[in-house]
Amino acid sequence: MKPRPTVGIISLGCAKNQVDSQMMADWLRADGFELAQAGKNADILLVNTCAFIESARQESDEAIREACDMKRKGRAMAVIVAGCLPQRYAGRIRIGYPDVDAFVGIDAADRIARIARAALSGRKAGQVADIPERPCRVFEKTGSGVVFSTGAYAYLKIADGCGRRCAFCAIPEIRGPLRSRSVSSLAREAQELINRGFREITLVAQDVTSFGRDKGEKRGLEKLLRTLDSLDGCFWIRVMYAHPAGVTVSLLETMASLKHVVRYLDVPIQHADPDVLARMGRANTAQDVISLPDRARRAMPDMALRTTCLVGHPGEDEKAFERLMDFVKIARFDHLGVFAYSPEEGTASASLPDRPPPEIAVERRNRLLALQTAIVREKQETLVNTGAVVLLERQDRSRRGTWLGRSFREAPEVDGWVRVSRTGPRAGPGDFTKVLYTGFEGCDMLAESTDRGD
Numbered sequence: 001m002k003p004r005p006t007v008g009i010i011s012l013g014c015a016k017n018q019v020d021s022q023m024m025a026d027w028l029r030a031d032g033f034e035l036a037q038a039g040k041n042a043d044i045l046l047v048n049t050c051a052f053i054e055s056a057r058q059e060s061d062e063a064i065r066e067a068c069d070m071k072r073k074g075r076a077m078a079v080i081v082a083g084c085l086p087q088r089y090a091g092r093i094r095i096g097y098p099d100v101d102a103f104v105g106i107d108a109a110d111r112i113a114r115i116a117r118a119a120l121s122g123r124k125a126g127q128v129a130d131i132p133e134r135p136c137r138v139f140e141k142t143g144s145g146v147v148f149s150t151g152a153y154a155y156l157k158i159a160d161g162c163g164r165r166c167a168f169c170a171i172p173e174i175r176g177p178l179r180s181r182s183v184s185s186l187a188r189e190a191q192e193l194i195n196r197g198f199r200e201i202t203l204v205a206q207d208v209t210s211f212g213r214d215k216g217e218k219r220g221l222e223k224l225l226r227t228l229d230s231l232d233g234c235f236w237i238r239v240m241y242a243h244p245a246g247v248t249v250s251l252l253e254t255m256a257s258l259k260h261v262v263r264y265l266d267v268p269i270q271h272a273d274p275d276v277l278a279r280m281g282r283a284n285t286a287q288d289v290i291s292l293p294d295r296a297r298r299a300m301p302d303m304a305l306r307t308t309c310l311v312g313h314p315g316e317d318e319k320a321f322e323r324l325m326d327f328v329k330i331a332r333f334d335h336l337g338v339f340a341y342s343p344e345e346g347t348a349s350a351s352l353p354d355r356p357p358p359e360i361a362v363e364r365r366n367r368l369l370a371l372q373t374a375i376v377r378e379k380q381e382t383l384v385n386t387g388a389v390v391l392l393e394r395q396d397r398s399r400r401g402t403w404l405g406r407s408f409r410e411a412p413e414v415d416g417w418v419r420v421s422r423t424g425p426r427a428g429p430g431d432f433t434k435v436l437y438t439g440f441e442g443c444d445m446l447a448e449s450t451d452r453g454d
Contacts (some may be wrong), residue, residue, distance in 0.1 A: 004034040005120060008042035008076070008277050009147060010063050013050025015085060015204045015413070018148055020159040021048045024112045026145035031113030035146070044116055045076045049085035049175060060085050068099040078119040080104060088174045089244070090131040098454070106133030106160075106175060110139060135161060135176030140185040144294065151393030151404075152430040153200035153238075153412045154193045158186055158224065162206035163213065164243065166270075166347035167281035168313060168341065171206055178207070178214045187227050194233040199391055199430045201228065202238045202412060209246020216444065221246075222254040229258040234432065238265040238411055244288040252299035260407035263300045267292060268308035272327035273320035276313055279352060293331040294326070304409040306335035308367060312361020313341045314352035321364050328371055333413050334379060336372040338365045380440040390418045390447065392431045403427060407435075407445075416443030423449040 007028050011021035024131050025035055036042035045067040049060035065361065067079045082104035086093050093103060101119040104112060108130035111219055118128045137287065138160050147154050150314015161169050163178040190201050198389075202447055203224075205211060221239075237260045244267055257259045271277050274286040311321060340361040343350035356364075390405040396419060401422045410416055425435065427449070435447035 003045065004032055005116070006034045006036040006042040007044045007046055007116065008040060009148075009151040010047045010067065012048060012063060013052070013056055013084070013161040014058055015155045015202070016157055016160075016206070017048055017050055019108075019155050019204070020083065020109060022146045022148055022331060023139055024048070024100055024109055024140070025148075027113050028116060028379060029146070031117075033113065033116065033139070041075045044078045044080060045070060046080045046082060046116075048100060049081060049083040050090045051084040052171065053339070053344065054283065057085065063319060064097055064100065068097070069098065078102070078116075080112075080116060080119055080339065082109065082173050086129075086131055087135065088170065090129075091131075094129065094437070102128035103131060105261070106135040107132040107137045114318070135174075136179070138179035138181055139182055141189045147196075147198070149412075151412060152198055152389050152391055153393075154198040155202050155204050156186060156190055156193070156209050157181075157204050158208060159205040159214075163210055165281055167352070168310065168344065170344045170347055173346055175206060176379065179211055180210075180212050180214050181218065181360070183220075183224050183227050185229065190228050191231050191233075194231060194235050199432070200236040200238060200406075200412070202240060202251065204240050207241060207243045207246065208239055209242045209251065210226045211443065219250065222251055225254055225258055225261055229260045231260075235260055235410070237261045238264055240411060242267045243270055244282075244292055246283040247288065247292060247296070249295065249299070252296055256299045263303045264306070264408050264411065265303060266306040266411065270308070270310045271316070271320075271324055273316070273323045276316050276320050276324075279315040280310070280313060281348065285416055290327070293333075303369070304334040305413070306337075306411065307331075307333050308337045308339065310339050310341055311368060312356045314349055314355040316341075316356055316364075317354075325368060325371060328375070329370065332375050332379070333372070334376070335370075335411075336375075337414070338368050338372075340365045376443065377398075377440075381444060383445060384439060386416070386434050387434060387450065388447070389432055390420055390435050391418075392420065392423070392427060392429055392433060394429055400440060405433070418445045418447050420447050420449055 002411050009021050011252045040443050047063050050056040055278050070076050078101040080102045081100050086103040087105045102115050159180040161176040161178045269289045277286050386406040390407050392405040394404040396404050404417045405420050433449045434451045436450050437445050437447045439446040
């Protein structure tokens with residue numbers, strides 16, 4: 001019997017890209033390919049790229065060149081580049097990577113098996129390219145498939161593309177307009193994941209709060225949350241990538257009323273200065289941003305809030321930055337990430353005047369992160385000697401007898417861990433356990449299980 005061709009997948013970027021990689025893995029397996037461990041010998045190396053910002057493009061470039069080097073050394077027969085990088089630079093990407101055998105655009109992902117076989121056929125490198133000009137499709141999962149997860153969670157991608165027009169962001173040009181999946185398809189996929197033992201379903205999209213708007217639904221996310229909450233099983237639902245303008249009182253009240261939805265919300269505010277937000281094309285979010293913490297915690301007093309800020313955008317002077325700092329002091333986010341602005345080709349912000357020097361943007365990023373570190377430390381101190389429920393993920397290799405887990409306050413991959421000791425011999429991944437916080441270390445909480453089994 002002829003051996004099945006193997007594919008090693010290198011998935012870069014965000015959780016949404018990871019879901020795309022999982023779907024391509026499903027299509028490849030259905031067509032007779034076998035998945036190989038990424039970085040090991042494989043007939044094909046598939047690099048699913050990110051091109052959102054410069055650092056992401058650099059990471060993609062390094063991964064592509066490493067894959068091509070493996071091909072030259074005989075450790076692979078072909079290299080395929082998929083995702084945002086070929087989509088964004090379709091007209092010139094083949095020039096930059098002459099050793100790549102095939103390029104796959106976002107809307108061509110379901111044709112990956114055919115493209116892979118063409119890449120193995122011995123055609124000259126670069127001759128296979130399937131990059132539709134503007135993404136307009138949405139892929140519905142048809143069954144249980146590959147999940148690239150390191151724990152008891154799985155991402156559920158509810159939509160693709162974005163209908164917002166932020167001046168600094170290239171995502172709408174790369175990923176296309178908003179396309180929501182059907183509620184019925186998402187419910188089926190979520191139930192299958194729960195049946196397979198995944199205990200957290202993490203909702204992701206470019207903007208989850210816009211879910212259903214392309215179909216004329218104003219409260220599509222609320223409808224989806226109620227549907228998912230009615231599924232059978234013991235599980236959490238977590239909401240990531242919300243837009244400030246979409247975090248309505250109605251949405252918050254819906255989240256508060258549902259037993260499976262955790263008291264956690266990821267809302268990238270970008271900034272808090274009205275003039276900077278206006279230059280970012282987000283003037284309509286100024287009041288939503290300022291009122292967000294109170295609005296959210298009024299609905300759910302124990303809610304954990306994560307946000308992302310962008311500093312150094314054109315028009316941000318020291319006064320505007322101090323206004324952002326003052327707001328973060330008051331808002332007391334549980335988790336906060338910061339990016340230093342870099343101009344993106346084809347975006348409105350790239351041509352705006354009054355951009356702070358890059359070194360000033362980096363200095364402001366560091367100041368904001370230092371402030372957030374102090375806030376997190378104060379929050380950690382208040383948690384010591386209080387209880388929580390933690391979802392166990394995996395054993396802590398650095399500490400014998402300790403498990404790595406997360407409470408409702410920590411999202412997978414982006415927030416810290418809860419390091420749980422004294423769990424008992426029957427503890428396993430996917431278990432929910434009650435704990436008492438005993439201390440903290442860096443970004444992680446330390447805890448002991450209080451419901452140990454024999």
